[in-house]
Amino acid sequence: MLLHPDRHLTVCGLEEIAGFRAAGVTHVLSIADPGTPAETYFDGFAPHRRLDLRFHDIIDEMPGHIFPTPDHVASILEFGEAMALEGESLRHLLVHCHMGVSRSTASMLMLIAQRHPGEEEASVAKLAAIRPQAWPNTVMIDYAEAALGTQGRLRDALRPQYRRVRDEQPELIEMLRRVGRGREIPAD
Secondary structure, three states, X not given: OOOOOOOEEEEEEHHHHHHHOOOOOOXXXXXXXXXXXXXXXXXXXXXXXXXXXXXXXXXXXXXXXXXXXXXXXXXXXXXXXXXXXXXXXXXXXXXXXXXXXXXXXXXHHHHHHHHOOXXXXXXXXXXXXXXXOOOOOHHHHHHHHHHHOOOOHHHHHHHHHHHHHHHHXXXXXXXXXXXXXXXXXXXX
């Protein structure tokens, strides 16, 4: 089983956060563009542990943008290790980014895979069950692969997810093309 039955995992976008105020969130991983004030989004939430990261959702370096780095991924994985050490105090993890599609799903996937080494396909299936429109940022996944030693197995396990989303959500695919992420879209 990929998740202790008493624990909840949520991925969402900024506009959805308020809907989880009464959901018993104990841990938050907040990933947003630089300058986005996370604090106001969590007004009314019970006390929780939170990691705030600020970088852009890009896969190629761009002037004026903060590119995801191995240090960002290391921080996410350290947060995951700290949650594992907390054990039963972790009841509900909420991971968010701007839309709840790319940076947050990459983060959730690496956290799931971190707890379940060698179960990459099951980890991706769990992510898809949590957030069907998941399109994990490939740069972040590449850094996670290096950190977790999965040797390409996460990327391989993600291929069917990318194909399914490509086929079911053409509006998301058009948005990815518009923002310069077309090379992530599988051709087959």
